[in-house]
Amino acid sequence: MPSRRKLLGYLAAIPVIGSAGAAWASSTNPYYSGPVSDHFDGTRFFDPHGSEPKSLTGVLRWQFGGGPRAKWPDSWPIEGTDKPPARVDGDDIRLAYVGHASVLLQTRGLNILLDPVWSERVSPVSFLGPKRVNPPGIRFEDLPKIDIVLVSHGHYDHLDLMTLSRLAAVHAPRVITPLGQDTIMKGHDAAIRAEAHDWGDRVEIGNGLAVHLASMRHWTARGVFDRNKALWAAFIIEAPAGHIYHIGDTGYGQGHHFREAKARFGGFRLAILPIGAYEPRWFMAEQHMNPEEAVQVMIDCGARRALAHHWGTVQLTDEAIEAPRQALAEALAARSIPPETFRAIRPGETWTIGSGEV
Template sequence: MAPPDASPPPQKSRRFSRRRLLALLASVPVIGGAGGAVAFNRQAYYSGPVSDHFDGTRFFDPHGVPPKPFTDLLRWQFGNDEKARWPETWPLAAKDKPPARVEGDAIRLSYVGHASFLLQTRGLNILLDPVWSERMSPVSFAGPKRANPPGIAFEDLPKIDLVLVSHGHYDHLDAATLSRLQAVHQPRVITPLGQDAIMKSHDAAIRAEAHDWGDRVEIGNGMAVHLAPMRHWTARGLFDRNKALWAAFVLEAPGGLVYHIGDTGYGDGHHFREAKRRFGGFRLAILPIGAYEPRWFMRDQHMNPAEAVQVMIDCGARRALAHHWGTVQLTNEAIEAPREALAAALAERGIAPELFRAIRPGDVLELSAAEA
């Protein structure tokens, strides 16, 4: 049984301090607002031809909008928007110990926390945006900190074959975790253009390969991965905003398609309707539901639970699974608010709650081959 929400009512806390400013700067490349961090990255991560989403220096989304300016970040942090206080810890009910493999068209998804999952199907073990670090930050002493440990102990991972990393924000691309995975499992790592350079600058041994929107990559056992647009952005430092690409992933398997979005705003819904047009619908969509308040600041880059339900409908997913909630506080909403808002949005649209679940870290979603 999940522990009760121990968080007190929302309260204002806007006192300026050096410690708070440092924590804010360490959080910037995670929260999806203004570009920047305490690091001063200037290098180019990718060089290639101009395209409909690359101007020769930076990537862009033709159907998106750029992140908010730094002045809006300060307005949010030191203005009048109320911020719920999360509990220091939100213990797991249980940790998962996954099997060595899942064969056939059954799917087993274990929620590690935030945007991290272990997906097992057709004999492959695939990690999505794996983060085992305590802080999701460019530094170890400040920035967003986990409220709970990973839902799978690192030592309990089965042999990892493949890692998918959606973009370079520190709550999705955790170089320390990728280096640990390389040392123990030597997995193949698939990521959007330019993110491979970030990984290899940390550890040259990481087996990273970069691909563009629209690419299809064979991964074995009758499966492939497609890279698809999502409405977001990326950065690791003050001067490298959008010098690498971001992407959603579509896992193609005989049992059906799985659509994984690491981070996205909703916008006008173009990307999700286009995904349905291109792929014909999905067996499962794995969608973010958290880090959405205040809406005036976050709406262009992070969708809320009601918008996530609309994405499920737009993309033609038969089922959905939520992430990006309950692990680390990035924005103003309370720890359980995304799950509560998801339940309300499903009820309003007349969708059965079991068709779009928000499980806790350490919990598992299993789909049988008969549900393909």
């Protein structure tokens, strides 16, 4: 029989408990109503270049199949937490890794949080489910004034309603998210200033910056009956000194989305890419890329440098805690890519990219 940890390991991405499951059983969409499009059938969203996530049968095969699963430590301490400056002016980019998929990005006088999660667990309930093994790399009290929050999709390790409520109460930021995710947020707390946008939309955020929503190879859900009833997206931050490509979660597939991003935007100054939650490959490959594929994405999208995330904080899948960083180093060496151009830093660590760096 699998361990209790293994049974709960994928709770964040294959939700089995929901606070309003009965409502989601309806064939209608409780989150979004809009015209049919090339990625919305009137009820559910889909990726024309993607694939459906595995069925419940696949989940049970993985969880009960007895395959190898690395045991993470109960605690993997960090050296310390970051105390960010109030602002970073000009075209320098300061990146602070909060943990898992959460990053603070500071540039051109704006403070932008990506998929912020300060909760102890990534789960629909507070008392069980995947638990972080290190504290957030920035204490919530040490955050500078947050202007913009980008939330990529509704899985619990990316959309944390408790954190969004705390941010709304203290900072009142604009929250930019894909279609339907705003309904989830405002249903929890009307004070969350969520605004929803579609793939291809461009949103000006001030100080010469804009955010584009782009397709990515993934899916979304908050419960067992609402799969893909809201949209998921990557974000491209348009900036005068070079664009930034942020992907919360994605599979690689045939690489269509990443080559399309390069064709549209001409390459990127920085890509922020997930490298973890990829084993076993038979189950994860369509929705989560591995470190070797992340390096290929960096090449495909024309990014000059990349920051790794989605590793080393919460165990969702079977690989060991440091395996993503080790595999990333091997993949970079195999391509003769300098390791300093694609970094996997720990929570609490930072990386500043100067305006003159090419």
